[in-house]
Amino acid sequence: DAGITQSPRHKVTETGTPVTLRCHQTENHRYMYWYRQDPGHGLRLIHYSYGVKDTDKGEVSDGYSVSRSKTEDFLLTLESATSSQTSVYFCAISGSPGGRGTSDYEQYFGPGTRLTVT
Amino acid sequence: GESVGLHLPTLSVQEGDNSIINCAYSNSASDYFIWYKQESGKGPQFIIDIRSNMDKRQGQRVTVLLNKTVKHLSLQIAATQPGDSAVYFCAEKETSYGKLTFGQGTILTVHP
Numbered sequence: 001d002a003g004i005t006q007s008p009r010h011k012v013t014e015t016g017t018p019v020t021l022r023c024h025q026t027e028n029h030r031y032m033y034w035y036r037q038d039p040g041h042g043l044r045l046i047h048y049s050y051g052v053k054d055t056d057k058g059e060v061s062d063g064y065s066v067s068r069s070k071t072e073d074f075l076l077t078l079e080s081a082t083s084s085q086t087s088v089y090f091c092a093i094s095g096s097p098g099g100r101g102t103s104d105y106e107q108y109f110g111p112g113t114r115l116t117v118t
Numbered sequence: 119g120e121s122v123g124l125h126l127p128t129l130s131v132q133e134g135d136n137s138i139i140n141c142a143y144s145n146s147a148s149d150y151f152i153w154y155k156q157e158s159g160k161g162p163q164f165i166i167d168i169r170s171n172m173d174k175r176q177g178q179r180v181t182v183l184l185n186k187t188v189k190h191l192s193l194q195i196a197a198t199q200p201g202d203s204a205v206y207f208c209a210e211k212e213t214s215y216g217k218l219t220f221g222q223g224t225i226l227t228v229h230p
Contacts, residue, residue, distance in 0.1 A: 042207065042220045
């Protein structure tokens with residue numbers, strides 16, 4: 001499982017509240033990603049990180065922010081949750097363990113977080 | 119924008135048969151492709167990948183074929199087993215650092 005954990009695994013929250021999802025990896029991979037998965041849309045990239053404090057937007061970044069203050073943790077924050085953000089969120093990692101190389105493109109995914117915004 | 123798509127949303131096979139899952143991609147600049155398997159309630163699991171300078175790559179019971187002329191990718195699973203039942207996604211890499219674009223997925227059902 002490439003040492004990836006996500007927390008929480010399930011969350012129900014109310015519209016307008018802030019929510020933070022955590023992705024934690026234990027193998028020092030350089031790249032980390034946040035996706036959402038919805039029926040009819042597949043996996044869509046929200047934000048990604050190519051190093052500590054280095055992040056960039058994906059295709060569906062509106063309403064989301066991220067932070068990566070250390071290699072092992074990548075946080076996804078919903079500033080003010082809306083019902084359209086009800087989804088399953090997956091974290092992924094890529095890049096050689098230890099950051100020794102940048103040629104490993106395969107991404108390995110965490111178990112996912114099911115978020116429901118009521 | 120460019121996208122990856124699948125010809126068949128569902129595929130049902132008998133245990134022991136060979137399965138073929140197809141994927142069409144539209145970005146001729148994509149240079150790397152991956153197949154993922156996703157079981158219910160789990161994250162996508164890496165199966166096999168192929169670079170654009172290859173036509174075929176084999177793994178354990180799986181083979182990926184790449185036809186760049188018609189921008190087509192396929193995943194062949196030999197001697198399909200009930201445990202192979204899942205959703206299968208193809209993904210393409212379009213940029214230098216590794217951002218992937220995913221297809222919608224094909225549901226494979228294996229009947230014992």
